[in-house]
Amino acid sequence: MSETVDEKIKALEKKVEQLQNQRKDQLSMVIFSNDLDRILAALVIAVGAAAMDTEVKLFFTFWAISALRDKNKKTKGKDMKSKMFGAMLPRGISQLKLSKMNMEGMGKDMIKRIMKHKNIASPEELLTTAGELGVQIDICEMSMDLMGFKKEEMIDYPNLGYCGVATFLADAGESSIQLFI
């Protein structure tokens, strides 16, 4: 009799442990690309998830970091290679190009006009909304260093941090949704 109770307790304990290890209602997204269309898709998903009260963590790495630059902020003391990277990459979200049909910016301007006409939120607006909804943005420190970007040229965003791959992996490990864009 007592043995069966013990067994039952053990089984229950195991079940509780399993339940405790369940993934959180959290979305982890790696944003790698700095294509306007991809960033737009990523932000729509991020804001949509936040609207559904899912915790959202965006990990910006490589080219995508250029989308978070503030074109009005100046930096000092960059070496030549960093300056070159800085000059060749977009200064912020408003300077991104489309992955297709960009046509020297004509396609991009057209899409932006259509979006405005159809009341689709712009990437700039989505980024602001994401900030208001508490979406966390973490920037990959290694990529920052590689491209010679400085923290002082990044946008003012309420939940902006810098981290390494371990932070992303730890966050992603406990997220129920993980995406790479």
Add this chain to the structure above:
Amino acid sequence: MTTEELTALTVSKSVDARGTSCPGPLLAAKKAIGQIETGQVMEVLSADEGTRRDIPKWCTKKGYEYLGTIEESGFYKIFLRK
């Protein structure tokens, strides 16, 4: 619920999200739901057909009761109970 039943509901909050596209209506609904009490009914007006599928999903997740949708000319009235 039938269209008649939906029309007869006492709506405590109406959210007009017809001027926005995805994810605008969802955001508007999220903002507005805090302004009503549990048990009260909210309607979301959206011209976006996607919202018609999105709102029931959101309801399931948040534990609200999706009541139904009335199709008007050019937009949808989506009803839910908090």
